[in-house]
Amino acid sequence: MRKPLRYAPFYERWLGPPPILEDRLGEALDCGDCAMKERYRADLKCCTFFPFLPNFVIGAIFHEGHPATLNKLRSALTTANVSPLGLRASEGWKELRSTLGVEAFGQATELLCPFFDRLENNCGIWKFRPGVCANYFCRSSLSPHKWKKSEESINLVEWTLAHCVLWELGLTKDETDVVAATGEWFEFGDDKEGFFRRCYEKGLSLSDREVEELLGFET
Ligand code: SF4
Ligand code: SF4
Numbered sequence: 001m002r003k004p005l006r007y008a009p010f011y012e013r014w015l016g017p018p019p020i021l022e023d024r025l026g027e028a029l030d031c032g033d034c035a036m037k038e039r040y041r042a043d044l045k046c047c048t049f050f051p052f053l054p055n056f057v058i059g060a061i062f063h064e065g066h067p068a069t070l071n072k073l074r075s076a077l078t079t080a081n082v083s084p085l086g087l088r089a090s091e092g093w094k095e096l097r098s099t100l101g102v103e104a105f106g107q108a109t110e111l112l113c114p115f116f117d118r119l120e121n122n123c124g125i126w127k128f129r130p131g132v133c134a135n136y137f138c139r140s141s142l143s144p145h146k147w148k149k150s151e152e153s154i155n156l157v158e159w160t161l162a163h164c165v166l167w168e169l170g171l172t173k174d175e176t177d178v179v180a181a182t183g184e185w186f187e188f189g190d191d192k193e194g195f196f197r198r199c200y201e202k203g204l205s206l207s208d209r210e211v212e213e214l215l216g217f218e219t
Contacts, residue, residue, distance in 0.1 A: 040106025050089035059200025083183035
């Protein structure tokens with residue numbers, strides 16, 4: 001599986017091609033033939049990681065309805081920390097990662113991302129993988145500082161867009177802060193799949209200008 005140097009196509013709806021592309025045009029990794037075989041287990045690769053999956057991306061996966069991807073999502077929704085903002089690692093997963101330490105990256109099956117497809121030996125939500133995964137390049141001539149900045153900016157955009165979607169669905173900014181702090185579902189808890197579908201639709205309906213205004217900075 002070829003990994004082009006860009007966000008998942010879904011994200012370009014709002015973000016366009018990543019600025020970092022200008023520096024690395026034409027470079028790509030082949031994740032199907034992992035470049036880090038000597039460092040990471042071939043059946044885990046760099047996916048001993050638990051990314052934040054924003055609410056609108058969860059909705060996009062439901063909307064597409066691909067059975068294999070849906071199975072992965074439904075299973076993750078039962079084990080992860082799920083709130084109206086999206087899906088994150090559970091406290092148990094975080095404790096395990098902290099217990100196992102940094103040496104476990106690429107080595108510990110227990111830390112494998114719930115979206116990893118073990119049969120295909122690749123990401124099971126490739127088309128919808130979050131920015132942190134799309135942006136991760138294990139081999140790069142760019143400085144770590146530049147990658148870090150790029151990753152932080154994608155994380156911020158995802159986290160903020162997930163908030164924007166909740167505002168658009170009627171929550172106040174204070175209520176959204178409560179969601180972020182406690183995972184409170186307010187009136188959305190009865191039909192979570194329907195809720196995430198609405199997040200996707202709401203996200204898609206945001207124009208570039210609205211997103212810029214809501215984010216308070218230029219994407
Ligand atoms: S990004 Fe991950 S899967 Fe892709 S080549 Fe690098 S370590 Fe392997
Ligand atoms: S979402 Fe995909 S690329 Fe990201 S850690 Fe999970 S399996 Fe790997």
